[in-house]
Amino acid sequence: MDFQKLLTSEFAWGFYLGCVFLIIAAYNYLRLKGELSRFRRHLSDKLEIEAETMKKLKAEQETLRKENESLRVKVNALNEIPDRKLQRDLEIYARAEKRMLLNVPGFAPAWETAKTEAHNELSEEEAGRAAPKRIFARLFGGGSTSTPALQNRDSGNHGSDSETAKNGAEH
Numbered sequence: 001m002d003f004q005k006l007l008t009s010e011f012a013w014g015f016y017l018g019c020v021f022l023i024i025a026a027y028n029y030l031r032l033k034g035e036l037s038r039f040r041r042h043l044s045d046k047l048e049i050e051a052e053t054m055k056k057l058k059a060e061q062e063t064l065r066k067e068n069e070s071l072r073v074k075v076n077a078l079n080e081i082p083d084r085k086l087q088r089d090l091e092i093y094a095r096a097e098k099r100m101l102l103n104v105p106g107f108a109p110a111w112e113t114a115k116t117e118a119h120n121e122l123s124e125e126e127a128g129r130a131a132p133k134r135i136f137a138r139l140f141g142g143g144s145t146s147t148p149a150l151q152n153r154d155s156g157n158h159g160s161d162s163e164t165a166k167n168g169a170e171h
Contacts, residue, residue: 078084100107 079088097111101111
């Protein structure tokens with residue numbers, strides 16, 4: 001009976017309860033240890049993938065840097081061609097015109113009038129109704145090659161835009 005009493009004593013109940021807690025703690029320890037090793041593998045895989053991605057990005061960046069430099073050299077070489085210089089100058093003037101139209105209050109009407117007159121003049125020259133002024137100016141060296149709007153401005157006529165257009169049409 002001593003054995004029976006020993007199994008049901010307070011010490012035994014404490015021992016049994018301690019064993020249950022030990023089993024639960026051992027189970028949680030092993031589970032957390034497995035989870036920690038899984039997290040380490042996951043972190044290791046992630047770092048490998050990121051390292052590989054960074055390596056690819058650096059290689060691609062270097063390739064793009066070399067390609068960019070090559071294209072920059074080609075653009076500079078192409079800009080040295082006379083036709084390209086003219087196209088570039090034309091683009092610069094077009095952008096400057098847009099800025100002037102937006103920023104300078106009195107520029108737009110006078111500019112539009114001058115452009116319309118120049119367009120009409122070139123249209124007449126191309127249609128054969130008027131002699132090309134720049135060719136004659138180069139051949140004979142005489143006369144002014146400026147447009148009527150510029151002649152009016154040079155002669156000191158600072159009237160309104162409609163007067164400038166009328167005076168330009170008279171010249």
